[in-house]
Amino acid sequence: MEELTAGLTKVGTGVAAVAIVLGLLLLIFFIGARAKGRLQTPMAIVVFLGPAILLLAYGLIVPAFRTTAGSFQDAGGNDWVGLANYGWIFTAPGNSTFLINTVLWLIIAPVLSTALGLTLALLLDRMRRESISKSLIFMPMAISFVGAGIIWGLIYEYRDPSKQQVGLLSQVVMWLGIEDPPNWILWQPFNNFLLMIIMIWIQVGFAMVVLSAAIKAIPSDVVEAAELDGATGYRLFSKVTIPMIRGTLIVVLTTIMIAVLKIFDIVRTMTNGNFGTQVVANEMYAQAFVAFDVGRGSALAVVLFLAVIPLIVYNVVQLRKERTIR
Amino acid sequence: MSVEAPEIIPIPEPEEESIAAAARRKLSSPWASGLVILITILWTIPTFGLLVTSLRPKDQAQSSGWWTAFTDPVFTLTNYAEVLTGGATIPGGITPYFFNSFAIALPAAIFPLVIATMAAYALAWIPFKGATTIFFFIFALQVIPLQMSLLPLLQMFNLGWSIGPIPIFPDLNQAGSNQSIFYGTYVPLWIAHTMFALPLAIFLLHNFVRQLPRELFEAARVDGASHFLIFRKLVLPLTVPAIASFAIFQFLWVWNDLLVALTFAGGTPDVAPITAYLANIKGTYGAQLHLITAGAFIAIVVPLIVFFSLQRFFVRGLLAGSVKG
Secondary structure (H helix, E strand, C coil), X not given: CHHHHHHHHHHHHHHHHHHHHXXXXXXXXXXXXXXXXXXXXXXXXXXHHHHHHHHHHHHHHHHHHHHHHHCCECCCCCCECCCHHHHHHHHCCCHHHHHHHHHHHXXXXXXXXXXXXXXXXXXXXXXXXXXXXHHHHHHHHHCCHHHHHHHHHHHCCCCCCCCCCCCHHHHHHHHCCCCCCCCHHHCCCCHHHHHHHHHHHHHXXXXXXXXXXXXXXXXXXXXXXXXXXXXXXXXXXXXXHHHHCHHHHHHHHHHHHHHHHCCCHHHHHHCCCCCCCCCHHHHHHHHHHHCCCHHHHHHHHHHHHHHHHHHHHHHHHHHHHHHHHC | CCCCCCCCCCCCCCCCCCHHHHHHHHHCCHHHHHHHHHHHHHHHXXXXXXXXXXXXXXXXXXXXXXXXXXXXXXXXXXXXXXXXXXXXXXXXXXXXXXXXXXXXXXXXXXXXXXXXXXXHHHHHHCCCCCHHHHHHHHHHHHHCCHHHHXXXXXXXXXXXXXXXXXXXXXCCECXXXXXXXXXXXXXHHHHHHHHHHHHHHHHHHHHHHHCCCHHHHHHHHHCCCCHHHHHHHHHHHHHHHHHHHHHHHHHHHHHHCCHHHHHHHCCXXXXXXXXXXXXXXXXXXXXXXXXXXXXXXXXXXXXXXXXXXXXXXXXXXXXXXXXXX
């Protein structure tokens, strides 16, 4: 009972904060509306745009510069060290693990998610009742990476083969006749793929929903024309469907790539980067907030930033192209 | 405004004879249905296994697979009772963190949307020099990953910022102690989530607000309505559907977040959300499968309820927001 009261007080704090902020905004509106004549427009601009600009300046713009500067400084942020932190990232022994893993993640997880999502989108189109399947495959998207980590941790759970199995994967493998399944999470380098499966499990629903929407948006006259010309099945798919949704396919692929590049929660929850599963984003967290090496942490953040830019630019270019075609 | 803001992904109107219908007509195949059902089952089993395990008594959960529960059904709710209220294994329980998640996610879903709607209105309907440039600049800010901001922001909350002698953010440390007045409060979390959500929210809401009919605003201006009145009486009510979609999306995003939570809340029961607690007990009590699974299910049940009851909005928000950085 006590806990419930304490809990409701907390939620009350949140609600109160919302009320206070909205009240403040109303008050500012009230004052702003009193501006007369030539002051009217400047006043409105300041009131409407000011909060967003301030928050963006403090939250993203200044920090981006400070992190960039910090990446050229030592662990405590006291002395300039030039490119030493970047040199450390790319040359220190042992660091190749997280660099190679990140590249593997970046290729495998997005490609498999998109391919499976596309397959499902095409298959669903041929079904009469698609909504339940769609909902269930899409559902993992609502689950946190931490929750997903625990769900899959249960599947990868290891027990001595002589005992009763608790993890589903070991049990299935044993039913298939392999008597001595490995301890999955420690099984290098394949444990990386087991972690990627969690990401794929989450992202397939996203790819499916977006691609399914794109397929449904293909104009019917295009399909009919192709069918009149005798295109069916695979030819219709490869000559009409795929070219028509090419832009969306690329958007889905790059969007998942951006998410994968910053993948942190899954690795942290499952292995904390141990057993050869480290990736850049988790190494960044470990350097910045566990080892308190501000320089290296910042440099890793900058590396992520530089890697994300081409993906987002490509993504946006595709979107604009798609829009002009339509 | 001459900016052609790209729509993220076209949301189709249902068509009479789409490729889907054509394919269905010609190729409605039992193979396709079978394959989809198989994948659906595969995709659902992991979550189902979690639920079943969380309902099994400690000994069974730790010594046999959840699938054996169907031949030897023993189910109990004691795991949930223990996780919720705490016990010998996990003192304190998950309840405080569960409420923290609400206290963090509700404001963190509403603040950015209100502020973004205001900014979107200013950029779309208050004509001034530089509006286009500012819009593009905010749009471009999406390239900055969360990771770039964490360290400097944490420093700002704890130590303040200054350029030389000029303070640009005050040092909020309490006199005599080494702790910021924000320490142990939700404030840094609310602010951080709001900041990180803004570029995308402004971009998407701008696209929406810009499409409202021009005559509406012109008529209101002719009648002498101020921008403030127009915003409250016209823009807000008309934007509610868009705001709702993104609010749901942002709520789930904040609820499921771990990185921002770990950075700005630490692990204390005062403010840390349920994700931080789960990540923590996964590391510490990973062997206590019956408790971990019950805790995880409590954590995912809220997003699942939101997801299944508001799926239409969620899909819309997702299709629009698929470039969230």
